[in-house]
Amino acid sequence: MQWEGISEFVYVAENESFTQASKKMAISTAQVSRQISALEKRLNIKLFYRTTRKVSLTEEGRVFYQHCRSVLDGLAEAERAITNLQSKPQGKIKLSAPVTYGEQQILPLLNDFMLQYRDVEITAYLSNQQVDLVEESYDLAIRLGKLSDSSMMAKKLSKRTNYVCASPKYLQQFGIPHTLSELTKHNCLLGTIDYWRFNESGKERNLRVNGRLRYNSGPGLVDAALKGLGIVQLPDYYVENYLQTGELISFLDNFRVADEGVWAVYPQNRHLSPKIRLLVDFLAKALV
Template sequence: MQWEGINEFVSVAETESFTQAAKAIQISTAQVSRQVSALEKRLKVKLFYRTTRKVSLTEEGRVFYQHCRSVLDGLDAAERALTNLQSTPQGKVRLTASVTYGEQQILPIINDFMLRYRDVEVTAYLSNQRVDLVEQGFDLAIRLGKLNDSSMMAKKLGTRTNYLCASPAYLDQYGVPHSLSELNKHSCLLGTLDYWHFSDAGKERNIRVNGRLRYNSGYGLVDAALKGLGIVQLPDYYVQQHIQSGALVTLLDNYRESDEGIWAVYPKNRHLSAKIRLLVDFLAEHLVDLY
């Protein structure tokens, strides 16, 4: 009886919303409200200030939250300890990643992981839109580049490199650019942005480029570059094999920006279970071997 409402209370405290808390723990908003109200009645104290726009902890609520969070963390630790005693990890994992990187890099590694650990169930949702892990109930996300969300914890899995490149046929016909300023004389194969990223004397630079072709498909851009339609800037997983074969030639290597991070991201207040930690370590190990 004394545990009733604790999970609901903690979820509301962390999301600052009854609706978001309900989504996070996958019950109805009405049930969350009833449980929190019953908890307040049982404790004989007001835990939240409620307005139509915002939910925030009272002073008593903050004190109670800190103790409840510690208790739940202890329960998580106890569960992890039991899981670690098992010979193999088991249970469900929900993760998200961007579409192309997920298809080409992440999902094949997860398939290998599931061949090794047959009691683990994985649901992967690939999207190029930023997914709210807490609201949509994901255990972790694989994200690329700079991280801006301070409410999340992150483990670095590896790095990726952006290459500027073109086919030998294109360069034979139009010449090789030797400076950033020369790019405006070339046919640039555009993605979703109007600029490319470079590093100039240690400083980041975004150079606006132009061209008669624009795709929101990395594979389409690679094909265009291979057929001599222009210069392209893309991550290594699109172009690495073509660079190694000589079908594409890297350009302006002295201006290449620093490698971007590949991250496993998870909510700050959620400890990684043994199965998720094992998956994260498995991804980090195998991403290193891709190239």
Template sequence: MKWDGISEFVYVAEYESFTQAAKKLSISTAQVSRQVSALEQRLNIKLLYRTTRKVSLTEEGQVFYQHCRAVLDGLDAAEQAVSNLQSKPQGIIKLTAPVTYGERQLLPLVNDFMVHYSDIEVTAFLSNQKIDLVEGGYDLAIRIGKLSDSTMMAKKLSSRTNFVCASPSYIEKYGIPHSLTELAQHNCLLGTLDYWHFKETGKERNIRVTGTVHYNSGYSLVDAALKGLGIVQLPDYYVQKHLENGGLVSILDNYREPEEEIWAVYPQNRHLSPKIRLLVDYLTQRLSKP
């Protein structure tokens, strides 16, 4: 009796919708509504504010939700602990990652992982937008830079370095900027942002830059830089081989920003899953810099 309505209430609270909670639980909206109402009557407490447009938690509902969420997470953890006894990890992993990093670095390793674990299926959605893992039903996300969501578990996989570079032909024609202020005198090849990241006198700085190229494609920006159209700032996996073969030259190295960390992020109730743990460990081993 004490469990009746708990799952329904938790999902209504998280989705702020009876309809979405019903879809999550694969039951009717009316059944979700009845169970939550019965729960409120049993507790003699109003847990939710309901309007035609929105559902939100009352103050009492907030407190009750935190405890109920912990209970459900504990149940999930118990089920995962039992499933860990299985000798072979299996099932579907749903993950998301930034587009270029996913294509170039991540998914080839996921393919290698699946060669070793043939009973695992992977669904990947690549997007540069930050996706809500719980709402989207994702098991895992790869994120770059500072993390803002403290409710998620996170493990560092690797890091990346942003280089400012130009081709020898551009340098021969226009010279090299030796300070951040001199960037204003150069044609900067821009991506989706109109500023670049640097570190000056121990402090991180964003410098606004301008130029004749605005692409949302790192590969196209590299091509433009190789052809002498301007200066570019891009992560190492775009430019490393060109720096090594002389196609590009690294500049403003004294102002290079600290490395950006690359993280595996996942909901707390996923951390005991053998398939998630195996994949995260596999990525950590393959992506970690020496």
């Protein structure tokens, strides 16, 4: 009795429509509506706001949805375990990743993963803003650097190295800085913050730098550095290829901060299903 209406509730919540839910469940809209009404009566709470245009979850409905989604996911995974389907993962995966790192590193690997596992559906949202994994129903997020949210579980996938570099043309004209204080004499290409991070005498130091260019775009900063406009500090995935070809030259390496982690992060209270675990392991192996 206590399970009645749960599936209908989750389908309506995810589709924001009684009609769409009924189509996907292959039952009548009236039946879906009856089950939801009975569920609300049993729980003595209102789960949805209903208008002629939209169906949306109430605050209580969002809380209930998170638990119901986890329960249904657990049941689905249990069924797959019984039918020996862990070796052939299927279903939806929703993840978030930073924009440039996601474009250059994660999305190509997701494509490889999907070629290998044909029954998996992936939605990836690229943003440099941290998403709320629980509130927005993400299975996992790829995050870079220090982790601040202790409520999340994390697995280290790889590491990133920060470089200070410039083009040979710029360095021939203005010289190579050998100390941090010399950076004040140079045009530093700025991103979204006006300081760079260094390790000085074993301690991390945030050094304020100046320049006549500021972009909130890593590729834009790389292009400026390649064209000799100044010095840039960026992670390896922006500049590594140019360092190898000699188009950019790294310096101040003895002041470089320690390598930072690349992490797969997921909610602490969410069961890590076989398909998610398989993807995390796949990424960790590929990003070494």
